[in-house]
Amino acid sequence: MFAGVLVTIVGVFWAFYAIAGLILKTKPLKDPIGTKQKLSIIFPATLILKPKKLDGPKIGISLPVTFVFKLRTPDYPKFSILIPAKNEEKVIENILDDLLAQTYKNFEVFVICHNCTDGTFRKAERYAKRDYRIRLLLLSGQEGKAVALNYGAKHATGDIIAVFDADNRVPPSSLEKVLKYFSKYDAVQSRIEASNANFSLISKLADLEIAVFSEMFQKTRHALGINVGLGGTGEFIRREVLEKVGYWDNNLTEDFALFAKLTRHNYKIGWAHDITIYDEKTPFAYSMLKQRARWLRGHFDVMLNNLRYFLKDPLNVHYLIAPLAVIGYYVIYFLWVLTVLSVPFNAWYIPLWVWLLPSATFFTGIAAQIVKARKVSDLIYVPLLLLYLYHWQIAFIGMFMIKNWNNAKTQHGFR
Amino acid sequence: MNNNPWWWKLGIREKKDIAAFLVIFIGGIVAALFLALFGVWPFLLPYP
Numbered sequence: 001m002f003a004g005v006l007v008t009i010v011g012v013f014w015a016f017y018a019i020a021g022l023i024l025k026t027k028p029l030k031d032p033i034g035t036k037q038k039l040s041i042i043f044p045a046t047l048i049l050k051p052k053k054l055d056g057p058k059i060g061i062s063l064p065v066t067f068v069f070k071l072r073t074p075d076y077p078k079f080s081i082l083i084p085a086k087n088e089e090k091v092i093e094n095i096l097d098d099l100l101a102q103t104y105k106n107f108e109v110f111v112i113c114h115n116c117t118d119g120t121f122r123k124a125e126r127y128a129k130r131d132y133r134i135r136l137l138l139l140s141g142q143e144g145k146a147v148a149l150n151y152g153a154k155h156a157t158g159d160i161i162a163v164f165d166a167d168n169r170v171p172p173s174s175l176e177k178v179l180k181y182f183s184k185y186d187a188v189q190s191r192i193e194a195s196n197a198n199f200s201l202i203s204k205l206a207d208l209e210i211a212v213f214s215e216m217f218q219k220t221r222h223a224l225g226i227n228v229g230l231g232g233t234g235e236f237i238r239r240e241v242l243e244k245v246g247y248w249d250n251n252l253t254e255d256f257a258l259f260a261k262l263t264r265h266n267y268k269i270g271w272a273h274d275i276t277i278y279d280e281k282t283p284f285a286y287s288m289l290k291q292r293a294r295w296l297r298g299h300f301d302v303m304l305n306n307l308r309y310f311l312k313d314p315l316n317v318h319y320l321i322a323p324l325a326v327i328g329y330y331v332i333y334f335l336w337v338l339t340v341l342s343v344p345f346n347a348w349y350i351p352l353w354v355w356l357l358p359s360a361t362f363f364t365g366i367a368a369q370i371v372k373a374r375k376v377s378d379l380i381y382v383p384l385l386l387l388y389l390y391h392w393q394i395a396f397i398g399m400f401m402i403k404n405w406n407n408a409k410t411q412h413g414f415r
Numbered sequence: 416m417n418n419n420p421w422w423w424k425l426g427i428r429e430k431k432d433i434a435a436f437l438v439i440f441i442g443g444i445v446a447a448l449f450l451a452l453f454g455v456w457p458f459l460l461p462y463p
Contacts (some may be wrong), residue, residue, distance in 0.1 A: 202426030376423030
């Protein structure tokens, strides 16, 4: 009986998101920059900034350009882009190329070489010599992405802090497009796709998983006016807001911790469906499981730290989907066994369609969202995706077994 | 990428990836069967 009720509740919950993600539309916001104004930002900057030589003088370029920006773009915020990098020599150049190709030029980039032992610093240094907006920070000691981000944020001078992982690919119009959201939101999360979906079966399924997550949950939350989750990359936050909430906590999922802090302080987090950041998914089975165990552990830590707040309003259950879904599965297994054992002694009955309808809606929803977000031929992966999602339950066990998270950083360069 | 061995395509590079791969997919099948069997067979009983 309990199992039946629980399954029905979980099923209806999933089905709601599955349908809402398909039906609800996010309101397009108006781009605040007109063509004429765009030219005033882009044109002089590209003329002056375009590097001729690799080793040009830094100060000679930076002063006049800063002056031009101050004169001509008083209302256009400056981005401070933070890239925490630990041994990312295989990928760091790609993202720096992408950032230098942005159509919106008012930004600074901080590459934070955190406990690097490879050539990341040397490679990034070549870019720093080419363009004054790229700066290098060396950091050693305590591990953790939040440590690197906080160190970078201390040096930031921009109005909006952007966070990208070193393995990301950033389309040229990303910064320009995100501006409009800041008229309404204090933080913005962009869409994420895998840059290496075709590398392996694992990276393919991870890409479909995030497609379904984005379409079903992020978009629906945004359309309903609920804060969307921050993803740790492709996230943008007003610097003053970040200062007020006390920057990042050194949690295993510093993004979820920041999300919880922003939400508690009633700041609004929006979803930029029109901006796609390409993220390298870990393509191998073991490292994927370890990464998910780290995510789950981080989610549970944040959930427990904020439990009083999350329990205050029943709507907040939306923010705890990952931990609750995993616990929910184990509770279902347990109750199912109990129920089955009690069947011969105890009459209970829930019509089969009540069990099956939400599940069927959910599976159909997954398939529809995959078609919408990716392509029809990806439907062949749906049965495998349903098996693959089971890894969260393994990761749940893993999160108790892994004692040392210092070496949990995901390796990049597989594309 | 084309020079990578075929098992990389499955997401397997080291021995522990084989174990993780089997746990995920075989475990997924077992869990699905478990839910299906335990979830459905009570309906086959003559209740209510």
